[in-house]
Amino acid sequence: MGCLFGYAGLPDDTLLSGMASRLSHRCRGGWERTRLRTHDHCTVEIGRGIPPWSGAGRVYHHPEKRTALGYSGVIFHRPGGSADRSGKTEAETLLDRLGTPPAAGLPALEGAFTAALAEEDALHLVRDPSGVKVLYWTRHRNRLLFASEIKALFADPAVPRRMRLGALPEYLTFSFIPGEKTMFEEIHELQPGTVLEYREQTVRLRRHFTFEESEWRPNDPHPSADYIRRVRTDLEQSVDECCRVEETPPAVFLSGGIDSSAVLALTALRHSGTPIQTFSVHFGPKYANENEFVTMMVDRYRTNHTWLEVHPSRFLSRMADIIWKLDDPIGDPITVPNFLMAEAASRVTGVVLNGEGGDPCFGGPKNLPMLLSDIYGPLPDDPPDRWRERHYLLSYRKCFEDLEQMLDPDLFRETGGEAPLLDLITPFLNAESPRSYLNRLMTINILRKGANLILVKVDKMTSANGILALPPLFSKRIIETSMACPPHLKLKGNIEKGVLKDAVQDILPDPIVHRPKSGMMVPVRFWLQKEMRRYARRVLSPRNLKRVGFFNPDYVKKLLRYDKTEIQSQRHGLKLWMLITFMLWHEQMAEGKTRSK
Numbered sequence: 001m002g003c004l005f006g007y008a009g010l011p012d013d014t015l016l017s018g019m020a021s022r023l024s025h026r027c028r029g030g031w032e033r034t035r036l037r038t039h040d041h042c043t044v045e046i047g048r049g050i051p052p053w054s055g056a057g058r059v060y061h062h063p064e065k066r067t068a069l070g071y072s073g074v075i076f077h078r079p080g081g082s083a084d085r086s087g088k089t090e091a092e093t094l095l096d097r098l099g100t101p102p103a104a105g106l107p108a109l110e111g112a113f114t115a116a117l118a119e120e121d122a123l124h125l126v127r128d129p130s131g132v133k134v135l136y137w138t139r140h141r142n143r144l145l146f147a148s149e150i151k152a153l154f155a156d157p158a159v160p161r162r163m164r165l166g167a168l169p170e171y172l173t174f175s176f177i178p179g180e181k182t183m184f185e186e187i188h189e190l191q192p193g194t195v196l197e198y199r200e201q202t203v204r205l206r207r208h209f210t211f212e213e214s215e216w217r218p219n220d221p222h223p224s225a226d227y228i229r230r231v232r233t234d235l236e237q238s239v240d241e242c243c244r245v246e247e248t249p250p251a252v253f254l255s256g257g258i259d260s261s262a263v264l265a266l267t268a269l270r271h272s273g274t275p276i277q278t279f280s281v282h283f284g285p286k287y288a289n290e291n292e293f294v295t296m297m298v299d300r301y302r303t304n305h306t307w308l309e310v311h312p313s314r315f316l317s318r319m320a321d322i323i324w325k326l327d328d329p330i331g332d333p334i335t336v337p338n339f340l341m342a343e344a345a346s347r348v349t350g351v352v353l354n355g356e357g358g359d360p361c362f363g364g365p366k367n368l369p370m371l372l373s374d375i376y377g378p379l380p381d382d383p384p385d386r387w388r389e390r391h392y393l394l395s396y397r398k399c400f401e402d403l404e405q406m407l408d409p410d411l412f413r414e415t416g417g418e419a420p421l422l423d424l425i426t427p428f429l430n431a432e433s434p435r436s437y438l439n440r441l442m443t444i445n446i447l448r449k450g451a452n453l454i455l456v457k458v459d460k461m462t463s464a465n466g467i468l469a470l471p472p473l474f475s476k477r478i479i480e481t482s483m484a485c486p487p488h489l490k491l492k493g494n495i496e497k498g499v500l501k502d503a504v505q506d507i508l509p510d511p512i513v514h515r516p517k518s519g520m521m522v523p524v525r526f527w528l529q530k531e532m533r534r535y536a537r538r539v540l541s542p543r544n545l546k547r548v549g550f551f552n553p554d555y556v557k558k559l560l561r562y563d564k565t566e567i568q569s570q571r572h573g574l575k576l577w578m579l580i581t582f583m584l585w586h587e588q589m590a591e592g593k594t595r596s597k
Helices: 015-022 090-098 102-108 150-155 167-174 224-243 258-270 291-301 312-326 335-345 367-376 387-395 400-406 409-414 419-429 437-463 476-483 498-507 510-514 533-539 542-548 553-560 572-590
Strands: 003-009 031-037 043-049 059-062 067-075 111-119 122-127 136-140 143-147 187-189 194-199 202-207 251-253 277-282 304-309 351-353 468-470
Touching: 003 015, 003 067, 003 111, 015 043, 015 150, 031 059, 031 067, 043 059, 043 067, 043 111, 059 090, 067 090, 067 468, 090 102, 102 111, 102 122, 102 194, 136 150, 143 150, 167 400, 167 419, 167 437, 167 572, 224 258, 224 351, 224 476, 224 498, 251 258, 251 335, 258 291, 258 351, 258 498, 258 510, 277 291, 277 335, 291 304, 291 510, 304 335, 312 335, 312 437, 312 533, 312 572, 335 437, 367 387, 367 437, 387 400, 387 419, 400 409, 400 553, 419 437, 437 468, 437 476, 498 510, 533 572, 542 553, 542 572, 553 572
Parallel strands: 251 277, 251 351, 277 304, 351 468
Antiparallel strands: 003 043, 003 143, 031 043, 059 067, 067 111, 111 122, 122 194, 136 143, 136 187, 194 202
């Protein structure tokens, strides 16, 4: 889906092209650049990869204003198409729209984008309010570098590849790295709704999208029907914005759940009379699937549907390359189906809508157990303090309980044990705003699980295939609207996402509205005992584990044997998948054995 990259500092004639080379999978239409010489005789260079769905014209240098701008992705409410009526490019039009000074207009932008604005005395980077698109940055030797993927930062040979040891327990606990830190020391992920200002070799970060301030007040007199109508109206507008990106209707990724089904229904209604391209994944007749519910939507809205059956023979030879394109390790097995579905969709479309966002934005799964935990208090074997944080980390059902056995003991002690992991959650649970406990949990899930996991993996896997993926349920408008809804409408007893279900029930089959959350269960525990067994043993061999040095080989051996007598915790397959993902990532990114494409 294109990319953004560049630097501010001493000029280097080869640096920008080196960054573009590392992002060649995102530059299928080539790349464009602009440059600004700053008042201190340094240089800002901005590059943008051109995806199949969008041509050139998103970088611009204004000589009179001594300003340069570049952006990747899509910014909503922009005038015209590729140019406005005066013949200006999109970047030039956007620069005019930002006003004077242009940096002051950056927080008002909406869409799915990352942008860089250079002035004579400062560089500004911004990530869209929801975090649909991702941007990384680092500062080293009086130079600030930024890029849509971490690997591009290493085009500057002075940037070190020092792995941050504390990131390993984070990855094993969450399956991703939460917050602004990454797997590498001194390399940061710009957070959603945040502007970075680099001035006089000093970095200043400001979060401007503080959706917590939209929280519902208990004395709000509006009836429930008003909130339901607002959710419906705002979702229609969010889908409409996404559909305006191209003249032809976008495709839709369909899972069979209420979120993607609602997006498809509103897209189909907007493009009445034009069949929508839809795509779904399943894993063959032997495994559980959502095909029954997908079929309901396909039949109701008469879509042109593609069924994609995923099994190891389809991706195992490409596994390392997919992890390389994932860039920062994400241990969720759904990343591979995301990649394969985007690959299939790229043959017929450049823009795809998905249902990501319904769970974090409307109080979906995992909130109910946390609320019950808050009501009933700690369990008998819980520690006296910070048990809420521990319960939240356990709700991910990854490797939190296994860290002491899975990791090298010295490494686990060196990283501080459980305490740094609990520290990641405490500020959210103890925050004064939002006041509602449900909304606090939603805030964690929007800012961490959403912007650091869900949206990032979709962005990486679709962008690698030249696709722009847009989540109407994860727009700025929808986040604010949900936060403004009373908590009891989002979680109605034990009914999750209640207000969303009420808002779209007239356009969906009744079984989809009222079915419980299922989720896409990738059958890794079966694969890793059958088709992937030999592959897993090779990647997680004692020799490889010893080379890396982070893990306890005896524990990994028990996982590979699916030994449930010595390993009491469950989900052996998921834990093996996370370890395989990490080992492939480490070889290519941390050890520097980068791939050519």
